[in-house]
Amino acid sequence: MLLGRFAKRSGTSRSARGFAKPLPAIQRMEAMRTSAKQNRRIAAAAASVFALGFVAFVLWRGSGTIDAAQGYLMGSIVNITTVRNPLKKSPTADSLLQQFEAVGRKCEELWNNSPASDTELTAFARQIAEETDGAFHPGLKALINLWNIESKDGSPPYVPTASEIQAALTLCDWTDDSALHFGAIGKGAMLDTAAAFQTDNPLSFPESMLLDFGGNILSLGSKTLGKPWRVALRDPQGGGSAGIFTLSGRYFISTSGGYEKYFIQNGISYHHIFDSRTGCPAETGNLLSVSVVTSGQDHAGALGDALSTAAFVLGYAKAIPILEAHDCAAVFLYKDGSARAVGTVRQILTLTESYRWYK
Amino acid sequence: MKRMDWAILGTALLLCFGLWALLPKTGNTLVIRSAGKTVMSIRLPTDPAQWEIRPGVIAETDGKRVRMQSSTCPDQLCVKQGWVASGAVICLPERVTLEITDGTDAYAY
Secondary structure, three states, X not given: OHHHHHHHHHHHHHHOOOOOOXXXXXXXXXXXXXXXXXXXHHHHHHHHHHHHHHHHHHHHHHOOEEEEEEEXXXXXXEEEEEEEOOOOOOOOHHHXXXXXXXXXXXXXXHHHHOXXXXXXXXXHHHHHHHHOOOOOOOOOHHHHHHHOOOOHHHOOOOOOOHHHHHHHHHHOOOOOXXXXXXXXXXXXXXXXXXXXXXXXXXXXXXXOEEEEEOOEEEEEOOOHHHOOEEEEEEOOOOOOEEEEEEEOOOEEEEEEEOOOOEEEEOOXXXXXXXXXXOOEEOOOOOEEEEEEEEOOOOOHHHHHHHHHHHHHHHOHHHHHHHHHHOOOEEEEEEOOOEEEEEOOHHHOEEEOOOOEEOO | OHHHHHHHHHHHHHHHHHXXXXXXXXXXXXXXXXXXXXXXXXXXXXXXXXXXXXXXXXXXXXOOOEEEEEOOOOOOHHHHOOOEOOEEEEEOOOOEEEEEEOOOOEEEO
């Protein structure tokens, strides 16, 4: 529209070009009128530029500002990023973090002391354990304490003998309340708790939030101006990323891999994901990690966390029917740089040059 | 007067460009946090550099990557993590994170 107006007037303005010689009175008056016109036009153009700038600024600020905070919970780092809407008095990232940490510390205490009293999570964990035939096993407390890979109380990890492992395995029964350990489902369950904040208090909780709980991701809504959240999937080999998730809406991403927590003794690497059949870290061959993406399922966070562990232990072929039964998307990363997709994961995940899709 | 029109348009474009140039760059940023508080957030310097976060806890950058050069923590997991080109080096005991962000909002692992 702006350009259209300039074009229409350029016919008269061309005649007013070049006043080197003195002009007759009528022409001089004509020239003065033209210069007044010019001034008006410049003023109009300047006003338009400022108006456009103002509108852009209001749209930009009005769509919210990014606010982030970092904290610690259950031995992991928590990063919360949120979009604060100036019109809605959205809570700060700091206050969301405090809310999350407060609930998290209660859960941690409960799960450490009497996990079975969290009846809902216990029932859900047992259900997934049945379905995966123990590939996800919530009753490995004796085994986890025996290996001590997380160096609780500062004592070093320990490679147990075969008979010690057998003795511990007899205690590993997920139907036994005293054997329960929520290490492979707790973080995902905490993401469910955070997502429930929003469902329960839609007015006081922001529409958009990205929660990173020790590498387990919950996304809600989108970034400013409707842009999706960008979440990099860490490359288990080397310091870069294996791919980028672009997320708009509610997604949970849980990753299980042998590269996250491990120790090396006599040249052998021992990681933290146990195979309940052997009592040792799962032998996964070329498989580096499994990331499971869930969204609207019941207990979606806990489900993704438990199934990523099960899928890592089982491998691609055996995990497929379980992942599909729960309508999960997933990506399996391998040492040779290949990646296998399950479900619709390729719609939200773009691989970097370090990895390529299988086939 | 066509020339004047173009001049106005040009000025407007220049103004927009100037405003755009003032907006934060989306290049790699180095963020160092200690106990949850951001102590440093700068564009990743192209020359190698060292950053002492507190006595004995030293981060190092090489223009593209960051690592924990030394730390006073008992497990030294952060030092063993080595160089990281995108994502974070995390020292849990010291509650220090070194992060290189390239426009991503979080890291899944």
